[in-house]
Amino acid sequence: GDSVTQMEGPVTLSEEAFLTINCTYTATGYPSLFWYVQYPGEGLQLLLKATKADDKGSNKGFEATYRKETTSFHLEKGSVQVSDSAVYFCALKSRGGATNKLIFGTGTLLAVQP
Amino acid sequence: DAGVTQSPTHLIKTRGQQVTLRCSPKSGHDTVSWYQQALGQGPQFIFQYYEEEERQRGNFPDRFSGHQFPNYSSELNVNALLLGDSALYLCASSSGGSPLHFGNGTRLTVT
Numbered sequence: 001g002d003s004v005t006q007m008e009g010p011v012t013l014s015e016e017a018f019l020t021i022n023c024t025y026t027a028t029g030y031p032s033l034f035w036y037v038q039y040p041g042e043g044l045q046l047l048l049k050a051t052k053a054d055d056k057g058s059n060k061g062f063e064a065t066y067r068k069e070t071t072s073f074h075l076e077k078g079s080v081q082v083s084d085s086a087v088y089f090c091a092l093k094s095r096g097g098a099t100n101k102l103i104f105g106t107g108t109l110l111a112v113q114p
Numbered sequence: 115d116a117g118v119t120q121s122p123t124h125l126i127k128t129r130g131q132q133v134t135l136r137c138s139p140k141s142g143h144d145t146v147s148w149y150q151q152a153l154g155q156g157p158q159f160i161f162q163y164y165e166e167e168e169r170q171r172g173n174f175p176d177r178f179s180g181h182q183f184p185n186y187s188s189e190l191n192v193n194a195l196l197l198g199d200s201a202l203y204l205c206a207s208s209s210g211g212s213p214l215h216f217g218n219g220t221r222l223t224v225t
Contacts, residue, residue, distance in 0.1 A: 004156075034213070036216075041218070042218050043118070043204055043216035043217050043218040043219050044157070044204065044206075044214075044216040045216070046213050046214070046215075049213060089156055089157075091156075099145075099147075099162045099164075099169050099170040100145075100147075100162075100208055100211060100212075100213075100214065101147070101159050101162060101170055101172070102149075102157075102159065102214060103159070104156030104157050104158075105156050106154070106155055106156045107154075107155070107156050
């Protein structure tokens with residue numbers, strides 16, 4: 001079945017460092033891909049999305065490009081801030097399904113130190 | 115504009131008991147999905163409701179059941195609670211193919 005694999009955390013960075021969180025997927029066809037962020041004690045917030053190959057999703061300085069050839073959707077940010085500390089989830093929605101059910105990775109904890 | 119609201123925020127139950135969790139979707143949304151997030155894991159899809167019907171179900175036993183009301187709000191019921199049911203239960207709402215909007219969840223602890 002469809003699945004998402006994320007790099008394990010925690011990822012610990014200093015403020016203003018470059019961030020990459022790797023995400024690869026396995027799916028039939030061409031799914032839509034998402035990054036969600038979860039701050040402590042809160043639910044998930046949609047960070048960005050891409051619906052077809054070579055699409056680039058971007059929001060709040062974060063970017064991810066849908067790479068069909070490598071089945072990847074890595075999350076990047078050029079300069080992280082302490083306020084970016086959270087758990088990041090990569091997710092996919094299978095194409096053609098009856099619902100918008102999401103399949104999530106296990107999450108990557110990001111800790112940014114001042 | 116209120117987002118997705120869930121109640122209660124925290125709940126402690128004993129093994130074998132039953133629990134009901136509640137969710138009000140974001141205004142304008144007609145579809146409600148429920149996810150279970152175990153500690154340190156990603157959310158797992160339980161089921162989705164649309165037009166008061168269960169539209170799709172994940173790999174969860176029949177102890178997990180749900181309901182959607184005419185005002186689109188929803189309940190998740192879990193019977194015969196097990197220790198392994200301890201988790202954060204997330205409700206998400208949407209309309210059509212829009213991205214999911216999540217609530218802050220209900221933290222269920224089974225002792």
